[in-house]
Amino acid sequence: MLRKLQILLSAQAKVIISYVYDVGNYLRYNGDSLLVPKKERLYYRIIVDAHSIEKGLSLKDRRPGFGQEKIKRLMNEVSSYDISLGTFPLEMAVGALRAYVDLHPPGEPEQPFVEKVRQFVERFNGLDGVAFTGGVQSAVLPIGGPALTLLEGLQCRRSVRYFDEQLIDRTTLLELVRLAQGAPSQCNRQATRVYLYQGRHQIDRILALQGGARGFSQSISNLAIVTSDTRAWRGSNQRNQIYVDGALFLMHFLLAAEALRLVACPLNLAVDSRVERQIRDVGRIRAGERLIACVALGPMAGTAIRFARSPRRPIEEVVSFVTEE
Template identity: 40%
Template sequence: MAALSRYDIRHSPVPAHMSLGALDAYVNFHVRAGMTDPLLDEITGYLKTWEARLPRPWKGGTRDYSFNGHPPGTLQHLMASRSSIRTLRTTPLAPDQILEAIAIAQLAPSQCNRQSSRVHAYQDPARIKELLALQGGSRGFADSVGNLFVVSSEICAWGGPGQRNQAYVDGALFAMCLMFACRSMGWGACPLNLAINHKTESAIRRAGGIPAGERLIMMIAFGEPLAPETRVAFSPRRPAAEIATFHA
């Protein structure tokens, strides 16, 4: 809250919307649970001080999400319907279905069609627990993960300093397509970043049986949704005009 108080919304109101919406959702969650705490009162009072500067409703926090209805029929619908889902069934998915999703993801573009992307799928609860503990960003929902991808990129596909980032570019394109493939299959998926040091990356490779020649890109928790209706975290996207620069 101290950092938000110093923020000048003239730069862009979007970060303020995200922060205020998250704080508002936090308070509402605990109020619905019948909880009281001085911290909740402090946050509520803080939110009131913002209402004059940036009126409600704030475009952030949580929103309703549904898996009911027809599968996404257009690319725009597919992209708009994707959200990070953390309420998943632990039931292992059928290997042939997982391979179907991977095959869809393989349609991702790849520099010179080198297809360096690799994906490791895990369904053993003990191994998933070990991998997620090393990742470190799934506390609170790790127990609901029964299917886990680790996306990597084979570094032998690249050579020279000019291609030093290409493993990450190709791997990220593949990972995004894999998440869209999961959505098209009716599954939920949640990307998990691997902003880790070399020691932790080596530990993940050992725990996951991943060859040393593969650079880790990210993890993806995925599976059938726990319920057809749920709530998910969301943040507004910056207006396109705010991030675009047109050059003559």
């Protein structure tokens, strides 16, 4: 009995030590850490700020002159950026700022600000070999049609922030979850759960706490929350597997939506513990399950939409062929 207790306590102590290690690692390398050179932190900050501009531009009801504070910050960040770290942040930022200028025709009251942005963007015109890929793109979504192949789904999937308030029927939602269940899961634990919401009031409350769907939350009539059950995991070494399994399920869920010709947008649940508890209460989520992400869903409405381009990093920045010494 004593021996068993000793083993249990030692396992729990290892959990604490591993979390202390995680905290140290996060404090050392996170995007606010002063131990990370500023120019390296800027790389990601520019991408995030540029994306929030292209996202604003992609919305159905975009507000003229939106995001001025963010744009000023983005221009400052771009001005301080060290281009030797890669041109990708500039490609996104300048592309998004160009699209911002293009979507504000002369004569709008915001012109003085837009003019400043235009002058800023012009500074980059002579930059050789750099394509300014950020911004927005338009497309007409097809209605219905056969399910997509995996390759088509991988090539076509985009986060869509246009919804037409139509409810998705339960048969389709169950089919969606069934397909997502095809995701791999460590030792086949399948600890992921999906909560589905179609009530206006409940969706509004969840999205108000979530915060990442501002500007299009009112059009979302079908919302999922993906969670993962902590009870499936043991010991210090498995402490992060809950998120690995949960994220793989989430990806399958998004691809399944694409295959079934639904539109979807993942919505982060990167919230502090207080908001996590509130979302858990409103969403009636079981204690012990961690929040992975929300997904806004809708039928493809056959309408013309704009979506954020979200260009991809050059493959050389992503892949390393590691050869033997």
